[in-house]
Amino acid sequence: MVPGHDDGLWGIGELAGRVGVTVKTVRFYSERGLLPEASRSSGGHRRYGRDALGRLRLIRSLRALDLPLPQVRRILDEDAGAGQALEDVVDQQLRELGTRLVTLRWREAALRMIQESSPQERADRLLLLGAVTSAPNTDSLVRFWRRWLPPRMPARAIAAFMEQTVPEPPDNPTPAQVLAFARLHAYVTRPCTSTAPRGQPAAHRASPDFRPAVLYDGLGEAYALAAVQLRRERSPHSGEALDCFVAAYAAASGTYDGVDFRRRLAGQLAQDPQIDRYWELTAEVIGPIDGRPPPTPGSAHDWLLTALTGQIPELIA
Template sequence: MPPAVLWSIGELAEHAGVTVKTVRFYSDRGLLPEAGRSSGGHRRYGPDALERLRLIRSLRTLDLPVPEVGRLLEQDGGLGDALEDAVARQLRELGSQLTALRWREAALRLLHECPPEERADRLTLIGGLTTPPDTTPLARFWRRALPLRMPARLTAAIVDAAVPQPPADPAPDQVLAFARLNALVSQGCSGPSHSATGKGGCPNELARTDHEYRPAVLYEGLGEAYDLASAELRAGRDPYDGGALDNFVAAHAASRSVRDTPDFRRRLRVMLDVTDDPVIARYWELAGVLTTPDEPTLGRAHAWLRAALAGQLAAAA
């Protein structure tokens, strides 16, 4: 039986078309086992090392980290699902990196195209963002804004609906809108009922703390009303007295254990005007820049319903 063919580190490097330094690098990290040593203590590799080295290089072209490559090579029965999982992770990471680059590009275009006198202020705004941008401050803003006496499930659903997702490929005006939104939520609210919450947050519509007010009932009902109003917005319909408005009023009435009457509707309009907060209004204005017409914000749905209520009261007067 002929003796096994053993190659020196240089011969293996030559067969693989790589440098000796590359072979030594992977060998030192345990990815390329040696078949033995020469009498002089030099490394020797068998022909199977060539295939393994080629596999290592193929995996590295996917930009997989060396430890990840090592774990894949240790899989029994071949790469299989482990490679699929590694590739999926790499795709997610690459997608995040591409999104970050697109945000950086849009931010640079924003600065390049704006008037010189606005550049310093915009640079400060953009400097407050991460890339890709983080929505955590926006979510924190709404968690402070919402009443305390609410189920965690309902609070989470409202926060998800209220926080716009940053577009993966933003236009410069969307970068500016998100930067302004990020700066806005760090300021808190300024409306007349701000101190009434006692939370250091900001009021969300009629977020009162009196004993007859049941916030969970209100927000459960508002969800359906906003869904109906959003459908009207997507259809391009002007505000009118219909099912969406009835659901909106019913939610407010039920949260206070009163009936939906013409008198309550008049009082509701006044209460909504009183609890207006310019920061909340600005939030929805900026959030609208980050969404498409087919995805109305809760703020747009709320404005549609308020206009429908005002129109219904005006027609009845």
């Protein structure tokens, strides 16, 4: 038993001294209902029961974790911090802390990037950084692709496509990755000009019966197969990846693969708007894998188109 007065109650000063906080702190928690008093003395002074000792220590521990008062109250109201409320609050705090840490890492990398830039580069790079939020998000990239994608795409197909084409900003970026992401944001938000085409690819207008979800499901598989070849540093060639690529366009157009179809498809794809810069910057944002640029849907598409174009003379012969 903790010794106290004969009535088993402590004054505010004694309670504060036992926990190692100030009288002002105890009064603050009392006035906000976090630390109920047991009674008042004849002189109107607050008196606290022995359970206040453990409660005040718990409050101090929770506040040391930087938990706001509403969350402290929620925990106190549920079995002195032993219930689900504590787990929920801790999970929320960890998520928020993780977001703040990512923001700080991006800020640090951005500062290092400016520090490492030449005086001639700094003004332009500061403008690039100023257009990107301190905790970068990919909203501008998603909007860019929504303009690119054909209509009537199911939500499932759009989500799968975005997962492939929109690079996730790294949690711990290098200065080069911060600069690449800022440039990527500038690329997708720049005004549309004759040198920056954003029109729909010709294959999107192939026929009234065009089925975009079928196309992009098939392209995702074809790009994955081509990525294997890219990682092996294989030159573009006929095979499973190319057949899957052509089959995706044929199925989406409601036609059959054949020599004439492959010739028409190669011609259509050769006229598509070029967004090579997007894929170059995307590879920089992702960062090298085993010292080499990572495959992207753009590099996979180029590999497949080169393979298709190179196959045409063989098909005609």
